[in-house]
Every structure is written in C-alpha cells, then in structure tokens.
Amino acid sequence: xxxxxxxxxxxxxxxxxxxxxxxxxxxxxxxxxxxxxxxxxxxxxxxxxxxxxxxxxxxxxxxxxxxxxxxxxxxxxxxxxxxxxxxxxxxxxxxxxxxxxxxxxxxxxxxxxxxxxxxxxxxxxxxxxxxxxxxxxxxxxxxxxxxxxxxxxxxxxxxxxxxxxxxxxxxxxxxxxxxxxxxxxxxxxxxxxxxxxxxxxxxxxxxxxxxxxxxxxxxxxxxxxxxxxxxxxxxxxxxxxxxxxxxxxxxxxxxxxxxxxxxxxxxxxxxxxxxxxxxxxxxxxxxxxxxxxxxxxxxxxxxxxxxxxxxxxxxxxxxxxxxxxxxxxxxxxxxxxxxx
Amino acid sequence: xxxxxxxxxxxxxxxxxxxxxxxxxxxxxxxxxxxxxxxxxxxxxxxxxxxxxxxxxxxxxxxxxxxxxxxxxxxxxxxxxxxxxxxxxxxxxxxxxxxxxxxxxxxxxxxxxxxxxxxxxxxxxxxxxxxxxxxxxxxxxxxxxxxxxxxxxxxxxxxxxxxxxxxxxxxxxxxxxxxxxxxxxxxxxxxxxxxxxxxxxxxxxxxxxxxxxxxxxxxxxxxxxxxxxxxxxxxxxxxxxxxxxxxxxxxxxxxxxxxxxxxxxxxxxxxxxxxxxxxxxxxxxxxxxxxxxxxxxxxxxxxxxxxxxxxxxxxxxxxxxxxxxxxxxxxxxxxxxxxx
Numbered sequence: 001x002x003x004x005x006x007x008x009x010x011x012x013x014x015x016x017x018x019x020x021x022x023x024x025x026x027x028x029x030x031x032x033x034x035x036x037x038x039x040x041x042x043x044x045x046x047x048x049x050x051x052x053x054x055x056x057x058x059x060x061x062x063x064x065x066x067x068x069x070x071x072x073x074x075x076x077x078x079x080x081x082x083x084x085x086x087x088x089x090x091x092x093x094x095x096x097x098x099x100x101x102x103x104x105x106x107x108x109x110x111x112x113x114x115x116x117x118x119x120x121x122x123x124x125x126x127x128x129x130x131x132x133x134x135x136x137x138x139x140x141x142x143x144x145x146x147x148x149x150x151x152x153x154x155x156x157x158x159x160x161x162x163x164x165x166x167x168x169x170x171x172x173x174x175x176x177x178x179x180x181x182x183x184x185x186x187x188x189x190x191x192x193x194x195x196x197x198x199x200x201x202x203x204x205x206x207x208x209x210x211x212x213x214x215x216x217x218x219x220x221x222x223x224x225x226x227x228x229x230x231x232x233x234x235x236x237x238x239x240x241x242x243x244x245x246x247x248x249x250x251x252x253x254x255x256x257x258x259x260x261x262x263x264x265x266x267x268x269x270x271x272x273x274x275x276x277x278x279x280x281x282x283x284x285x286x287x288x289x290x291x292x293x294x295x296x297x298x299x300x301x302x303x304x305x306x307x308x309x310x311x312x313x314x315x316x317x318x319x320x321x322x323x324x325x326x327x328x329x330x331x332x333x334x335x336x337x338x339x340x
Numbered sequence: 341x342x343x344x345x346x347x348x349x350x351x352x353x354x355x356x357x358x359x360x361x362x363x364x365x366x367x368x369x370x371x372x373x374x375x376x377x378x379x380x381x382x383x384x385x386x387x388x389x390x391x392x393x394x395x396x397x398x399x400x401x402x403x404x405x406x407x408x409x410x411x412x413x414x415x416x417x418x419x420x421x422x423x424x425x426x427x428x429x430x431x432x433x434x435x436x437x438x439x440x441x442x443x444x445x446x447x448x449x450x451x452x453x454x455x456x457x458x459x460x461x462x463x464x465x466x467x468x469x470x471x472x473x474x475x476x477x478x479x480x481x482x483x484x485x486x487x488x489x490x491x492x493x494x495x496x497x498x499x500x501x502x503x504x505x506x507x508x509x510x511x512x513x514x515x516x517x518x519x520x521x522x523x524x525x526x527x528x529x530x531x532x533x534x535x536x537x538x539x540x541x542x543x544x545x546x547x548x549x550x551x552x553x554x555x556x557x558x559x560x561x562x563x564x565x566x567x568x569x570x571x572x573x574x575x576x577x578x579x580x581x582x583x584x585x586x587x588x589x590x591x592x593x594x595x596x597x598x599x600x601x602x603x604x605x606x607x608x609x610x611x612x613x614x615x616x617x618x619x620x621x622x623x624x625x626x627x628x629x630x631x632x633x634x635x636x637x638x639x640x641x642x643x644x645x646x647x648x649x650x651x652x653x654x655x656x657x658x659x660x661x662x663x664x665x666x667x668x669x670x671x672x673x674x675x676x677x678x679x680x
Contacts, residue, residue, distance in 0.1 A: 182665030255602040262595040325522030
C-alpha cells in the first residue's frame with residue numbers, strides 16, 4: 001500500500017523542509033526538473049490528435065503555424081468528433097481569426113456566419129461539459145471508470161488499485177481535495193491535462209487555463225458545433241469552466257495568436273474585414289505535412305510530482321519566499337518537441 | 341453593528357439563491373453592475389499618481405501611450421519614491437522595451453545596463469515586499485494602521501470601527517480568510533487594489549495579477565531600484581508575490597505591450613537591437629500633457645461588492661453554472677476615464 005504514498009505526499013513533505021539561504025541554492029528550478037526527467041516519463045502525442053493551423057504569413061512574410069492538441073476521453077468527445085470532421089472537410093480553409101480581446105481570448109471561424117457546415121455533425125448536450133465518472137461513493141462503479149479515463153494514472157498503480165480499491169480511491173480523493181481553489185473542491189493534472197473535480201457529485205472537467213481551446217456558442221441550450229473556436233490568451237477565465245466545452249490546447253505557436261493586434265469592436269472583434277487574419281488551412285496532424293512529433297511529461301510521473309511541487313514552492317536561487325501552493329493553471333503540463 | 345454585515349455576507353447570501361433559467365436572465369452582468377454604479381462610488385486617481393509612457397509609434401505611425409497608476413501606501417513606497425525621481429529626471433527617455441515573454445511579462449529599462457541612475461535613490465530592504473500592519477492579534481495596534489492604510493474602507497464604517505473595534509476586526513478577518521486560494525490565507529480587493537494577507541503574522545501584500553507592474557531585480561539581497569520595470573501579460577504569476585516589489589498597474593494601453601512580438605532569446609529577451617521598442621518619454625501624470633482623468637470603483641462600495649459577487653457567480657444569460665468563487669485576479673478593479 002505504501003507504493004503510491006510518495007506521489008500523494010511529496011508536496012507536503014517537501015514544503016516542510018527547512019529552507020536556509022544556502023540550501024535554497026541547491027534546489028533545482030521547475031525547468032531543470034523537467035529537463036532531467038527520464039525518457040520513459042514522457043508520453044508521445046499521436047499525430048492524429050493534433051490540429052495544424054496555417055495562418056497567412058505575417059507582415060514580413062514569415063509563416064505562422066499554430067499546433068493544437070485535441071483533448072482525449074473522457075472529455076468533450078462529441079465536439080472533438082465534430083472538429084475531426086470539420087478538419088477532414090477542410091472546412092476552416094479560407095476562414096479567419098475575427099476576435100482578439102486583451103487578457104481574454106482569440107477566436108476564429110467563419111466571420112460571415114453563412115458557410116455551410118459539413119453533414120453529420122453531432123448536437124452535443126450540455127451534460128457533456130463535464131465527465132460524470134461515478135455517483136456518490138460507488139467505488140465499484142468509480143474505479144474502473146476513473147482508471148479507464150486516465151490510463152497513465154492506472155499504469156502506475158495497477159496492483160494497488162486492484163488489491164485495495166477502497167483505500168486507493170480514498171487516497172486519491174484526499175489528494176484531489178487537498179488542491180482546493182475558489183472554483184473547485186479538487187484540482188489536479190490528470191492524464192496530461194488540467195482537471196477539476198467534485199467528488200460529491202462524481203464529475204470532472206477540464207479547466208480554462210492559458211492556451212486551452214474551447215468551443216464558441218450562442219445562448220443555452222446551444223452548445224456550439226466546434227466550428228467556432230477560441231483560445232485563452234490571458235488570466236485563466238475559470239468562470240467559463242462547465243459553461244463551455246474545452247476541446248484542446250495550443251502546444252506550439254500560441255505567440256502567433258497572443259501577439260495579434262487587439263480588436264477595437266465590442267468583445268475585441270475586429271471591426272474591419274482587412275484586420276482579420278486569414279486561415280490558410282487546418283488539418284489533422286496525420287494529414288498535414290512536416291509535423292514534428294510532440295510529447296508531454298506524464299502527469300503521473302515522479303518528475304511531474306517534483307515539478308508541480310517546485311512550481312508551488314519555488315526555492316531556486318531567485319526566490320526568497322515559497323508561495324506554499326499554486327493554482328492548477330500555474331502548473332502547466334510540460335510539452336516539447338520529441339528529439340529525433 | 342449590523343451596518344457592515346451586508347458587505348461581508350453578500351457573496352454567501354447570493355450564492356445560496358436558487359437559480360432557475362428564467363431567473364438567471366434577470367441577473368445583471370458584472371459590466372452592467374459597474375455601469376450602474378453611483379457617481380459617488382467612484383474614486384478619482386490623482387494625476388500625480390500616474391506614469392505616462394510614450395512608446396515609439398507603431399509600424400503604421402500610430403502613437404502608443406501606456407498609462408500606469410502607482411500603488412499607494414502602505415505598499416512599496418520606497419520603490420515608488422525612486423520611480424517618481426526617475427520620471428522627474430526623465431531617466432527612461434531613450435530606453436526601450438527589451439523583453440516580451442509569452443504568458444508572463446513585458447519588461448523595459450536600459451538595455452545597455454550602463455546608464456547612470458539619478459542620485460538619491462533609496463536602497464529598499466526586502467522586508468518592504470510586504471506591509472506589516474500588526475503583530476499577532478494586537479487590535480489596538482492593528483485597527484488604526486489598517487484603517488490608515490485603507491482609508492476608503494475606513495470611511496465606510498467609522499462608527500462601527502470606533503464603537504466595537506474587536507468585533508469589527510474579527511468580522512474583517514473572517515471575511516478576508518473566507519477568500520482563500522493556494523497562495524494566501526486571505527485575499528481581498530482593498531483600497532482599490534488586489535491584496536493578499538496573512539492575519540497570523542499581520543502582513544499584507546499586493547498580488548501579481550494581469551497588468552500589475554513590478555520592479556526587476558538581481559538575486560537577493562538585491563531588491564531593484566525601480567529603473568527596470570515589468571508588467572504581467574499572462575496568467576497571474578502569483579509565485580512572484582512577496583518576492584518582488586509591485587509598484588503599480590497599467591490602467592490604459594496595455595495592448596501596446598501585450599501584443600508586441602515575443603522575444604526569441606532566453607526569457608523572452610529580444611535578441612537584436614532593432615527588435616526593441618523605443619521609449620520616447622516617461623512622465624508623471626502632472627507633468628505630461630493631455631492626460632485624461634481616471635477613476636476606479638471604490639472596492640468598499642456596495643456596487644463593488646455586487647460586482648465581485650457577480651464575477652464569482654455568473655448568472656447572466658450566457659452562463660449555466662455559477663463557479664461559486666473567483667480568484668482575486670479574476671475580479672479586476674474597474675477603472676475608467678472620468679466623464680467630462
């Protein structure tokens with residue numbers, strides 16, 4: 001049973017260490033912990049889970065490519081399915097970025113709102129804004145669904161979870177609920193993604209952190225198709241959690257969006273057609289050319305636990321006072337191009 | 341004694357209201373609450389508390405002006421004093437923006453690091469990263485200092501505070517500590533600024549929210565002079581709280597900084613001299629020409645309390661699920677140009 005304790009307890013243990021000025025200099029920075037992670041702690045991202053968006057070149061003729069990773073099950077798969085269809089139909093080719101609101105979002109899609117959508121897109125119900133993994137404390141129901149939802153996590157503790165699922169579940173719950181913030185009783189990076197959860201009602205949902213990609217929609221009961229997308233370019237607008245579908249995150253090239261001129265219309269919409277940034281093409285990663293391979297640091301690895309602890313308690317040379325905590329959006333999952 | 345309870349209790353009361361789809365449509369959005377605030381709930385910002393920075397015009401010849409409000413006592417006044425001297429000496433004229441790191445900061449100052457500083461700048465000790473308002477629960481000591489530090493707050497409850505300072509302090513403490521987040525036991529907008537506090541040790545400090553302006557420094561014990569400044573252009577880097585001096589916030593023109601091309605060097609520094617953005621001048625607001633008057637919504641007003649509650653529990657038409665809370669950086673203090 002002790003096998004999983006180091007993971008759950010690491011933050012608390014490290015936070016209790018006495019920190020003198022000299023000792024502080026020996027603590028690695030979060031980036032150094034990531035750089036030292038073992039090869040087997042990195043998880044490859046399948047090319048078919050990437051969206052490759054080519055914007056028109058910038059004013060100096062430089063290409064602008066934005067790469068998005070689509071979110072895996074158990075989250076938002078109805079919209080993700082639509083997005084795969086839209087990309088396969090080359091639907092976004094010739095559309096544009098139409099809205100850049102400072103400290104909020106960049107939004108793209110069909111500015112005319114008249115372009116016909118491909119057939120067969122799903123109408124996804126609002127209930128899908130969250131993943132319902134269990135009801136009450138029905139462990140028999142919960143554990144298999146949780147481990148199926150977050151297979152990396154399951155890989156790490158198969159015997160533990162099988163031998164004593166109740167204790168495993170309680171430890172997991174305690175861990176999740178120890179990461180409280182104003183938006184959720186529990187927050188944790190799970191399966192490579194920032195996730196909030198409510199154990200009382202058994203729901204989990206991805207969180208609106210910087211660079212996360214969501215689905216624009218009209219007023220309820222509309223949930224959006226996935227044709228109109230946005231990404232976060234400011235402080236995490238967590239009030240959108242559970243109110244809009246999150247379908248992925250920008251993993252490369254966000255600067256091509258975040259540094260665009262802000263729109264001067266209401267909500268940051270561009271007022272003139274010529275301000276819009278043309279989208280040349282959007283392709284799934286397995287259809288696009290020259291797409292590098294990417295990998296993320298497993299959120300269930302020892303190195304990730306050390307990295308998350310270091311983000312919450314900076315003790316590297318620059319820092320005098322470790323914060324004692326960090327919100328989920330201040331512990332971004334490390335993602336990098338895979339070395340050849 | 342009841343007079344101040346509505347303020348402290350408003351968030352909890354409203355959060356408990358049943359929200360049906362129909363009722364939701366009758367709730368005003370945060371922006372509507374701000375627009376409806378009474379004239380006397382707005383507080384004028386003195387021109388002498390503004391820094392007016394003129395950047396070189398953009399590629400289309402458009403002027404780029406950034407206006408910063410300096411933070412008032414009890415925070416960071418040693419550095420703020422230095423900044424007033426640097427502005428009076430026109431020290432920043434001819435310097436530049438040298439660093440733009442995505443989802444982090446824009447930084448400006450003397451790229452050559454050789455420009456002589458004006459005489460008489462203070463060397464501010466690290467202890468000034470926080471304001472120490474009281475020790476333990478010494479109310480006699482605390483209350484006058486707290487009310488002196490946050491005069492708007494004091495104005496609202498003078499009789500209450502005088503009649504029963506102990507009950508007033510306990511209510512205040514309870515209120516502050518009800519706004520917990522991973523970075524601080526207590527968070528509250530106070531005196532017009534986002535503030536975190538620790539009642540156990542009696543310290544309060546401003547928080548690293550979007551657009552806040554801080555003082556670049558070298559390794560401890562260096563605390564920076566104020567000549568090298570940065571502003572936050574991404575998710576709140578709250579781990580910097582108590583580790584760097586915060587001296588103000590950008591109140592107009594942040595888009596001229598946040599939309600700059602990202603630097604490609606380490607930490608987002610521009611690698612080539614021609615990438616740097618020239619700073620034509622920086623003046624105090626009372627020395628600069630054509631500076632509009634600004635005002636902020638008193639953080640101790642009824643409208644601010646309603647606004648903060650609405651930010652934490654969105655019930656306007658777009659939203660299905662109120663978050664139930666909001667972190668301090670997701671409740672930005674409303675600031676606007678004063679109508680003539």
